Amino acid sequence: MVNFKEVLLVVNPISGDISKDKAQRQVEQEVKQHNAHFHLYKTTGENDAEEIKELVKEREIDRLVIAGGDGTINLVADAVKDFDVSIGLIPAGSANGLCTNLQIPQQLEQQVQIALSDHCIELDMLCLNEKICLHLSDLGINAELIRNYEGSNIRGKFGYLLQTIPTLIKSEYPFEFRIETDGKEFVREGVLLGIANANKYGTGANVNPEGKPNDGIFEILVFKRLNFFDILKTLRNESRIDPEFLETIPTTEATITCKPPISFQIDGEFIGKETKIDVSIIPQKLKVAVPVNYNP
Numbered sequence: 001m002v003n004f005k006e007v008l009l010v011v012n013p014i015s016g017d018i019s020k021d022k023a024q025r026q027v028e029q030e031v032k033q034h035n036a037h038f039h040l041y042k043t044t045g046e047n048d049a050e051e052i053k054e055l056v057k058e059r060e061i062d063r064l065v066i067a068g069g070d071g072t073i074n075l076v077a078d079a080v081k082d083f084d085v086s087i088g089l090i091p092a093g094s095a096n097g098l099c100t101n102l103q104i105p106q107q108l109e110q111q112v113q114i115a116l117s118d119h120c121i122e123l124d125m126l127c128l129n130e131k132i133c134l135h136l137s138d139l140g141i142n143a144e145l146i147r148n149y150e151g152s153n154i155r156g157k158f159g160y161l162l163q164t165i166p167t168l169i170k171s172e173y174p175f176e177f178r179i180e181t182d183g184k185e186f187v188r189e190g191v192l193l194g195i196a197n198a199n200k201y202g203t204g205a206n207v208n209p210e211g212k213p214n215d216g217i218f219e220i221l222v223f224k225r226l227n228f229f230d231i232l233k234t235l236r237n238e239s240r241i242d243p244e245f246l247e248t249i250p251t252t253e254a255t256i257t258c259k260p261p262i263s264f265q266i267d268g269e270f271i272g273k274e275t276k277i278d279v280s281i282i283p284q285k286l287k288v289a290v291p292v293n294y295n296p
């Protein structure tokens, strides 16, 4: 017996370049089988956060199911973070980093069942210069790739692939990062500085094997060099990462500064070029449905 009555499905019609019609039908059917009410919101890219907030308040939504990519999940989570609502996820973006981390399976039927189940964890939320992050943010070469992808017309995984070489050619790496945390200061050179609540990028690269998204701690990841073999190891889920490739600093608060400004992304969305990022954590802020055998 599930403990919700009003379910809002938020669908991003363009994410991942895939149709969400089947997902919508299955969620609606499953909601009705639970004797709950089904509501639908399709994002437009304009005013979505305000409209979702309004709907949640007016309809007293107590379960929100999101069919979209990481950008959509981030937008919805930010909009409803202060409401008493739990969240279910149907991965429907091009990368699906958060869903990969939460071990949401590939089959739609299972995704819908999990999204409407009572098995939830309480996810930490990171605040980066007042913006929220649920999974992984970074400064450097990956954010440059996302910026180039967002400026191109081709969506989906192929769109990212097409931007890889031009990004590497144009990038101004290595960058210099100044990290202040727990009263200490580090200066590091690298190609990318990650701020991680979770283990993996949407590609499956396990860059933060010790990280847990619900332990009240986040990790600063300094990627010191671009090395194909090191990257391959993270893709193979190897838990031992060479410290000459990647240095990990676990913490609960930090300030990162860099000069000149460096490309910055949060949960797969390009934010802009930044010189200072203040990072804090709100432990166990967001209730999210996960598989029963989820093991971070």
Ligand SMILES: Nc1ncnc2c1ncn2[C@@H]1O[C@H](COP(=O)(O)OP(=O)(O)OP(=O)(O)O)[C@@H](O)[C@H]1O
Pocket (backbone or CB within 6 Å): 012, 013, 014, 015, 016, 017, 043, 044, 045, 046, 068, 069, 070, 071, 072, 073, 092, 093, 094, 095, 096, 097, 155, 156, 202, 267, 268
């Ligand atoms: N109807 C719409 N038309 C155009 N853009 C939209 C619409 N709805 C949402 N968006 C935009 O979609 C983006 C979010 O996409 P999202 O990140 O969910 O998918 P993705 O980029 O395909 O996947 P991923 O983040 O997993 O790579 C936001 O920039 C948002 O403004």
